[in-house]
Amino acid sequence: MNENMISTSVKEIIKSLPNNILLVAAAKTRTPKEVKTAIKAGIKIIGYNYVQEAEQIYENLDTAVIVKWHMIGHLQRNKAKRAVQLFDMIETIDSKRIAKAVNRHCQDIGKNMPALVEINSGRESNKTGVMPDEVDDLVKEISSLSNLRIQGLMTMGPRFGNPEDARLYFKAAKSIFDRLREAGIPNVEMKYLSMGMSNSYQVAIEEGANVVRIGTKLFGSRCKV
Numbered sequence: 001m002n003e004n005m006i007s008t009s010v011k012e013i014i015k016s017l018p019n020n021i022l023l024v025a026a027a028k029t030r031t032p033k034e035v036k037t038a039i040k041a042g043i044k045i046i047g048y049n050y051v052q053e054a055e056q057i058y059e060n061l062d063t064a065v066i067v068k069w070h071m072i073g074h075l076q077r078n079k080a081k082r083a084v085q086l087f088d089m090i091e092t093i094d095s096k097r098i099a100k101a102v103n104r105h106c107q108d109i110g111k112n113m114p115a116l117v118e119i120n121s122g123r124e125s126n127k128t129g130v131m132p133d134e135v136d137d138l139v140k141e142i143s144s145l146s147n148l149r150i151q152g153l154m155t156m157g158p159r160f161g162n163p164e165d166a167r168l169y170f171k172a173a174k175s176i177f178d179r180l181r182e183a184g185i186p187n188v189e190m191k192y193l194s195m196g197m198s199n200s201y202q203v204a205i206e207e208g209a210n211v212v213r214i215g216t217k218l219f220g221s222r223c224k225v
């Protein structure tokens with residue numbers, strides 16, 4: 001898409017979303033110019049899958065500081081230090097190990113990191129995220145970490161095909177979200193439920209998402225995934 005098209009699609013999607021929904025622009029593979037155009041058109045949160053790619057764009061964007069940066073890809077422990085410096089939220093905490101690494105690096109720089117726990121709502125072996133039956137234990141275990149603020153859950157669900165096929169995954173995530181909220185675990189806020197992408201965000205919102213991560217529908221199709 002050219003700049004006008006990006007600008008138009010950003011504005012259209014923002015207009016179409018209910019007020020309580022946060023829109024994360026999933027910006028992998030996009031150029032600084034494309035990201036800049038999206039910010040100009042109203043994007044407030046940028047999502048990245050890789051620390052290094054986020055860093056490169058950050059450095060080439062004079063408007064980088066006016067938006068929030070969310071880590072939406074699997075975070076490796078050896079990237080946690082940079083991730084902590086760069087991101088305003090990590091949506092993909094899926095193990096005690098990574099939670100502790102993030103916490104330790106946050107302590108080093110005196111930062112409190114908002115975080116979501118990523119769940120593998122489809123129990124797919126090739127996907128990241130904690131299994132649904134292990135979420136409660138993980139959340140409890142990491143809730144006491146001093147510099148991590150658990151604020152909700154994130155899930156991927158199937159990326160392609162009929163969005164209706166994703167509904168079950170979203171329902172599963174929502175029921176875990178509700179259960180954890182009712183559990184009232186100290187230091188755990190169940191405030192954000194991040195689910196839904198270009199093909200499925202409407203279904204996700206129907207099922208209770210209040211954060212959606214959209215790439216293709218804002219920027220056009222990607223050459224590489």
Ligand SMILES: *Cc1c(COP(=O)(O)O)cnc(C)c1O
Nearest residue numbers: 026072197198213214215216217
């Ligand atoms: C790429 C990506 C998205 C957006 O996907 P689209 O189909 O391009 O909208 C959302 N979430 C994550 C984690 C992604 O990697």
